[in-house]
Amino acid sequence: METSVLWYTEGKGEEDLQVHHFERLGAAELLIRQLSEDQPFATRLPYSPLSYDGQLLRIRWCVRLRIFLAGGDELMAQQLFCLTAPDARR
Amino acid sequence: MRLPKPWSKKRGKRIAGRAFSGTVGEAVFFAVLFLVGVFTLALTVAQRWVPVSALVLPTGLGFWILIVLSLALVVTGGVALAFGILQIGASSERRSALARRAGELELIRPSLADGSVLPTVPRGANLTDSPGMRLAYRLPSTGWPGWRLASAAVLALMWNGGWLVLLVVVITGFQQGRPRWVLTGLLLPFAGVGVWAFRYFLARFREMSGLGATIVEISEHPLLPGHDYQGYVAQFGRMHLRKLQVELICEEESTYRQGTDLRVEKKTIRCEKVLLDRGVTIDRQHPWEREFALKVPSDSMHSFRSPHNAVRWKVVVTGEARPWPSFCQSFPVVVQPGSTPPRRSPR
Numbered sequence: 001m002e003t004s005v006l007w008y009t010e011g012k013g014e015e016d017l018q019v020h021h022f023e024r025l026g027a028a029e030l031l032i033r034q035l036s037e038d039q040p041f042a043t044r045l046p047y048s049p050l051s052y053d054g055q056l057l058r059i060r061w062c063v064r065l066r067i068f069l070a071g072g073d074e075l076m077a078q079q080l081f082c083l084t085a086p087d088a089r090r
Numbered sequence: 091m092r093l094p095k096p097w098s099k100k101r102g103k104r105i106a107g108r109a110f111s112g113t114v115g116e117a118v119f120f121a122v123l124f125l126v127g128v129f130t131l132a133l134t135v136a137q138r139w140v141p142v143s144a145l146v147l148p149t150g151l152g153f154w155i156l157i158v159l160s161l162a163l164v165v166t167g168g169v170a171l172a173f174g175i176l177q178i179g180a181s182s183e184r185r186s187a188l189a190r191r192a193g194e195l196e197l198i199r200p201s202l203a204d205g206s207v208l209p210t211v212p213r214g215a216n217l218t219d220s221p222g223m224r225l226a227y228r229l230p231s232t233g234w235p236g237w238r239l240a241s242a243a244v245l246a247l248m249w250n251g252g253w254l255v256l257l258v259v260v261i262t263g264f265q266q267g268r269p270r271w272v273l274t275g276l277l278l279p280f281a282g283v284g285v286w287a288f289r290y291f292l293a294r295f296r297e298m299s300g301l302g303a304t305i306v307e308i309s310e311h312p313l314l315p316g317h318d319y320q321g322y323v324a325q326f327g328r329m330h331l332r333k334l335q336v337e338l339i340c341e342e343e344s345t346y347r348q349g350t351d352l353r354v355e356k357k358t359i360r361c362e363k364v365l366l367d368r369g370v371t372i373d374r375q376h377p378w379e380r381e382f383a384l385k386v387p388s389d390s391m392h393s394f395r396s397p398h399n400a401v402r403w404k405v406v407v408t409g410e411a412r413p414w415p416s417f418c419q420s421f422p423v424v425v426q427p428g429s430t431p432p433r434r435s436p437r
Contacts, residue, residue, distance in 0.1 A: 009399045012355055013344025016396035018209070048427045049210045052391050056342040056357050057399045085315075085428030 001025045002066040005043050007083075010058040020046060051082040113174070117295055120170040121247065121288070127163025128251040132258040134160060168247070175239055175298075212395050214312055214424035222307030224322040224381075229306045229405065229421035239294040246291040250284045253277070302326030302377070304407050304419040306336075308384070312424040313403070316388030323365065323407060325378040333410040336365035336382060340390065340425075343400040360390065370409075392427040 005021035021043035025033070033039065045061075052059040064078040134156040222228040256277060263270040302325065309320040323336050340360035346353055365382040372378045384405075394401040405421040 009396060011344060011399070013346050014398040016398050018396070046207070046209050048208045048392060049394050049396075050392060050427055052394070052401070054342050054391065054401070055359055056344045056355060057401065059394070 001030060001068070002064075003039075003041060004064045004066075005045070005061070006064060007049060007059055007061045010060060011054070012056045045083060047085075050084055114292070114295060117171060117174050118292075120167045120174065121243075121291075122167070123163050124167030124171060124247055125250050125254060127160050127165075127167055129254040129258065130156065131160035131164060132255040133261070136258045136262045171243060171247070172240075175243055175295075208426060210394050210396055211426055212393050212424050214393075214422070217422065217424065218311050222322070225307040225309045225320055227308050227311050229308060229311075229423065231304065231306075232404075232420045232422060239291075239298045242287070242291040242294045246284075246287040249280075249287045253280050253284045256280065301329065301417055302372075304417075306405050306407065306419075306421045308405075308423070312393075312426045313384075313386045314426055315386045315390045315392070315428045317386060319384040319386075321364065321382045321384045321405070323380055323382065325370075325372055325407070325409065326374075327377075328373050329371075329409075329411055331370040331372070331378075331409045331411045332368065333408075334367045334370045334378065335363060335408050336380075337406045337408070338362040338364055338384060338386070338403070339406050340401065340403050343402060345398045360387070362387065364405075386425055388428070390425060393424045 001024070003021075003023045003025075004019050006017060006019040008017040009015055021041075023041060049059050051061055060080055061083045062078045062080045064076065067075040069075065134153060138153055217229060218227050220228045220230065256273060260270055260274050260277060263273075304326075305322075305324040307322040313319060321336070325331075325334065338361075339358055341356050341358045343354060343356045346355070362385075364384055365380055367378070367380065370378050386403075391401050393403055403423050403425045405423060407419045407421070408416070409418075410416045
């Protein structure tokens, strides 16, 4: 199971993607963890790039979870969030 | 009206003649030198390899001397003309900014800054290494407005050089007693095109001579959204402008593939007019100078750069002129995110 925090671009141009936080749990670690319970993790987000919704370009931040099943299948889920400057929230 | 004098008395370090006449005279001189070189080179080569009954030029050691001299004329004329074009309307500051253009690639490509506290935000280090006269920083400009002039020079020289080669072919034909009448007839309209190309080049040359350097200075850098800054702009040269304006522009840039082509699309998403002046007259002694207030809107996106996408900010100085061509000079700036990381204390 892979957990990552990343930003990626959408829009006219080709996609750019940069992973900020990455965590991978192997089969042995997954057996130890109780996956039915919450699995908290923490990361300190950078000051940039901020989330952006432009005309040619959009910058999205997300937490992405990728699960590799035993049969070789793969599941992916992501949750978008907005990274803003602290000043902008006041 | 003062008539142009081919010579003038030198008085110490003062320039007694007109710099403009000197610049145009130099350009014409080196262009003629280039064309004479092409003509003699073509004539010498033709004498060597085209059999003629009466040789007018030597074919021994003198042949090689003529080849070397002709090549020297071509190289001297061409290089001096190209160098002269590069010097037109460029102050030493502007030339220095042009020389630093390689550094501006940092605004396009990812650099070491990506590992810093502000990932994907250009550092803009090369934007602050030149102190200003009025304000803290003098911004370097991008682009060179002399491309039209350089293109006109290449067109005029290539066309007229080719015409001279054809002239040599026609002369050789007459010497052999086999005149090429069709080619001889074509020489006249070709000469007309050559004269037009040369006059076009001279007109662009005069225009560029009138357009001087543009200077933009700024009180602080990098910029932050919602903050106010002071700016200073100066336009040098000798011209009358209908309109001269300064804008703060933000544009998005995206690179994408379409088939086998790599395309770049740009879109201006924000344009803040910070200064507008109409009916501006500029002469050598009185450049146009203004101070202005610059405010980056608080809801603005910061400068951003990734391999295929970018958000760029720039101060743009635009002039609408007659009979001179309109011009547009860009001065990139970096806008950082609204909340910047705390400065690291050396303690």
